[in-house]
Amino acid sequence: xxxxxxxxxxxxxxxxxxxxxxxxxxxxxxxxxxxxxxxxxxxxxxxxxxxxxxxxxxxxxxxxxxxxxxxxxxxxxxxxxxxxxxxxxxxxxxxxxxxxxxxxxxxxxxxxxxxxxxxxxxxxxxxxxxxxxxxxxxxxxxxxxxxxxxxxxxxxxxxxxxxxxxxxxxxxxxxxxxxxxxxxxxxxxxxxxxxxxxxxxxxxxxxxxxxxxxxxxxxx
Numbered sequence: 001x002x003x004x005x006x007x008x009x010x011x012x013x014x015x016x017x018x019x020x021x022x023x024x025x026x027x028x029x030x031x032x033x034x035x036x037x038x039x040x041x042x043x044x045x046x047x048x049x050x051x052x053x054x055x056x057x058x059x060x061x062x063x064x065x066x067x068x069x070x071x072x073x074x075x076x077x078x079x080x081x082x083x084x085x086x087x088x089x090x091x092x093x094x095x096x097x098x099x100x101x102x103x104x105x106x107x108x109x110x111x112x113x114x115x116x117x118x119x120x121x122x123x124x125x126x127x128x129x130x131x132x133x134x135x136x137x138x139x140x141x142x143x144x145x146x147x148x149x150x151x152x153x154x155x156x157x158x159x160x161x162x163x164x165x166x167x168x169x170x171x172x173x174x175x176x177x178x179x180x181x182x183x184x185x186x187x188x189x190x191x192x193x194x195x196x197x198x199x200x201x202x203x204x205x206x207x208x209x210x211x212x213x214x215x216x217x218x219x220x
Contacts, residue, residue: 023077025087026082032081037067040070040087044062044107045059050107051102068094069087069090118140121174123136123179133178138169151195153195164189169185
């Protein structure tokens, strides 16, 4: 199985159907991707979890709300490209109208925090023979392109791995990270998800102690 196909287990048949639809989402970096129902459902679930409402509401509520947003897009904007900002507005609207104001506020605060972290974080790369470090602003799109070109992952798998690496980088709480650290985190995620070709798992053998046999004199 190719690395690109190994990420298919993340989607159910209904989620795959949502990807095959005509609705696309334009990201803030300008890239356009198919609408994925699973992403919207996870976004809603994170909002419920952060607001504490997940204790009362299961995944069924998230699925129903995600399908409601998807149905609205199919009815009002078929065969169109929806911006991520517009999609966020619809999520906030459906949560507010259904009485989940706390979850709506939690999602908005999370998005604002992510925007701040992307503005603050710098990635340092070593350049030239003098060993100087050049700092650039964090850009997840570059990591997505790297995964696509160098590891031959499809767009959904590349963006999924890039998002997980971004979460790990932000969790470090550092203002500056090196390209080496980002590279190691990326390789760890690829290995964990089985998307690293040729990776071998070597188990360390345990040293089994051999019981000692004492030479005891035979009883007379």
